[in-house]
Amino acid sequence: MKWLYMINRFFKKIRSRWLLLLTVMLLGLTFFLVTLQNVITETYDIERFSSADETIRSPLTIEHEQETERKTRETVQAVDDRYNISSEITEERTAFIDEIFDAIAMLNHSEPADDRSGSGSTADNAEDPATTQTKLNELKELLSPEITESIDHDVFDALLRTEPGDRDDAKELLVQSVNDVMKEGIRAENIQRARSDVEQIIQHSELDDATKPPLIDISQFAVTENAFFDAEKTAEVRKTAASEVDPVIIRAGEVIVREGQTITNAIYEELKLVGVLDNDQKMFPVIGLGLLIVLMMMVMVHELNNFAKTDESDKGRLAAVFFVSLIVVALMKIVSLYTTSVNQLFFAVPLATGVLLVKLLLNERLAIVLSMLYAIIGSIIFNSQIPGSLNVEAGIYFFFSQMAAIMFLTNVKDRLAILKSGFGMTIVNVLTVLLFLFLSIEKYSPTDIFLQSGYGVMAAFLSAVLTVGLLPLFETGLGILSDYKLLSLAKPNQPLLRKILTEAPGTYHHSVMVANLSETACEAIGANGLLARVGAYYHDIGKTVMPHYFIENQMAINNPHDVIEPQQSADIIISHPYDGGRILKEHKLPKPVVDIAMQHHGTTLLKYFYYKERERNKHAREAEFRYPGPKPQSKEAAVICICDAVEAAVRSLKDPTEEKIDDIVASIVNDRLMDGQLNACPLTLKELNHVHQTICETLKGIFHSRIQYPMKEAK
Known part of the structure; x- marks a missing residue:
């Protein structure tokens, strides 16, 4: 049987790996198709001296060498001779x-003096x-x-x-x-x-x-x-002037021609230079995008594989990652269609919805990794369809917004924590928007500041609202059991729990004790303690079909097993896990809870009725007194299987000392192990030892020795 289990686990692991790879490949293909338009240069069929049908921007940054040469020539010619x-x-x-x-x-x-000052000289005397x-x-x-x-x-x-x-x-x-x-x-x-x-x-x-x-x-x-x-000085000055001429650069995103404008010869040459008239699609940006997607998918495969090691990566969880990613990308793509350089609507994208759902449905580490990948995708989608460029502003904003959502969602077991996370996101979003405004050399009016900050507030609010609205759909549609769902099932006012309490009160109290033991033990080995608690609450609901045939419910009545055959008693006892599974399925409880109810006895032997039957019939078959199974498939089911037997055994002790508790727990654990009941679950011997120690410590805390107070002597 052991080797069959190992083979089954091997093929199950292979199928899980292929399913993971297939999911990631589909997701990568989706990312590639969504962002392809953002890296491909759109080409136009334009004639000289015609009118432009639409505004055309440069898809790249390039030097206009011909214009630079003309500008240099004019500058040199304008230099005066020295x-x-x-x-x-x-x-x-x-x-x-x-x-x-x-x-x-x-x-x-x-x-001579007499010539200059003669006595008879007059004004009209000529020299x-x-x-x-x-x-x-x-x-x-x-x-x-x-x-x-x-x-x-x-x-x-x-x-x-x-x-x-x-x-x-x-x-x-x-x-x-x-x-x-x-x-x-x-x-x-x-x-x-x-x-x-x-x-x-x-x-x-x-x-x-x-x-x-x-x-x-x-x-x-x-x-x-x-x-x-001076020919030498003139040449030197002209050379200096030519070196100081800035090259004429056509920037990516720069408007080359506006809608309705005439395509002059100069404009036509610029359009030709930036490649928008070339019908041959440039494949290098496409290859670059493909390499980026491959790197992102490698990161995702690594993280999903790590997640599968710590938490079973079933179809529902992989589907959750896939659909959450689709929602995130769809939100960004839709908003990008209405985003311009003036109206930066990417601030209003509720991108944090994705990581909130991932943290609630899966775990925090995966949410952090996906937040980085979503930010990279966002920087491509919001690049104004300028090949070769990334909107770093959008990428930084998306990253901080998502990280704020993850950090402020501290208590995943409280539904109000989503709204609290929304307040934290609001603060971080507004701070990030202000960061970009203050770093910019442009002057913004108060209206722009309030508008863009309002976008950040809107993104946080929509993220919280969408998370609350989408979470039940993922839980129900994909069968993912979140902590929110488990908490709602653990409430005492649940119809099925009230049914157990009213119809089988002894079973109810037994289930509560098993829940306490199982949660503590599961948390000690890193399993889902909350799932163990909820599973333990419902594991014996099948006893409500015939509650008086179970000893914990036999109060002030005769034991009905005393008047029926051992085989009949065994049939009644053996049927309760499967009656419980049927009831839970009828009430649409999650599959893990149903599995725990059906697996918590595995294929164990009803020793009491078996040996009682052997006293009457030496040919009694052991198989007829064993539960048909299946054996526990998960750590939580295995722990509950042990705790269920331990609680019943310890409760029957008249004087539960520490030694007796330790002996009875050890015997039950060894019995389950030697009987092969733990062969189908991923529990290791080290973890089993931790379970043993934790159960003993918990029981010792419950049945601790009380101080004997001295009796007051009668006077």
């Missing part, structure tokens, strides 16, 4: 002016032409050849006739004007403009009108080219 200004030439030209005026001043200073010519000749000898060759003699003559004070003012104005103009640099093509500028200064000065023409002639000579093209 010139070297020769200060030597400026100094040379001003020196010429000083030379002219100094020479004239010297000649006038050396003129002797011979004297003037002599001075001009002397001036020629004094001045540089470059000056005399470039300036007409009439200019010198006019200056010789100018009063010294006016001549000094003229010199100062001319030197200053020439210096100012030449200091800025005069290129060959700008000489005439520079000379014209100096001429304008002289014309608008307060000098005597007779003095201005010679000054203008001297300025025409003095102002000359002093700025020369």
